[in-house]
Amino acid sequence: MKPGDTGIVRVMRAFGYSRQGLASAWRSEAAFRQECWLALVLVPVALIWNPGLVPTLLLIASLLLVLIVELLNSAIEAVVDRIGHEHHELAGRAKDIGSAAVLVTLALAALVWLGVFLGQ
DSSP states (O other): OOTTOOHHHHHHHHHHHHHHHHHHHHHHOHHHHHHHHHHHHHHHHHHHHOOOHHHHHHHHHHHHHHHHHHHHHHHHHHHHHHHOSSOOHHHHHHHHHHHHHHHHHHHHHHHHHHHHHHTO
16 A cells, blocks of 8 residues: 555555455455355355354454465465475474464364354
C-alpha cells in the first residue's frame, strides 16, 4: 500500500490485497482448497443441525480457524521458499512448526465438533 492512502481508499486497497491473497492460496495450496471444501460442507451442517447459537458459532469458528492457520502456514512456507530452496535447519524447522500449527488446529476443530455432538 502507498503510505499516503487513508480512509476508504486504504480499506479498498487492503480488501483487494486480501482477495489476491485468498485467490493465490486457492490456486497454489492444495491443503487450503481441501480445507475450504471441508468448511463448505460442514458450515451448512452446523447451520442445519443448529445445536444452539453458541455451539453453532463454535463449530463455524473452529473451521474458520483452520483456514486462518493454513493461510499463515502457507505464508511462512512462501517466505522460506523465497529465501532459498537449499536445505537449512531453520527453514525446515519453520515449515515443520507451521505444519504442526495446522495439525493442532485441525485437532481442535475435531474436538469442538465432537464435544458439541456428544453434548447434544
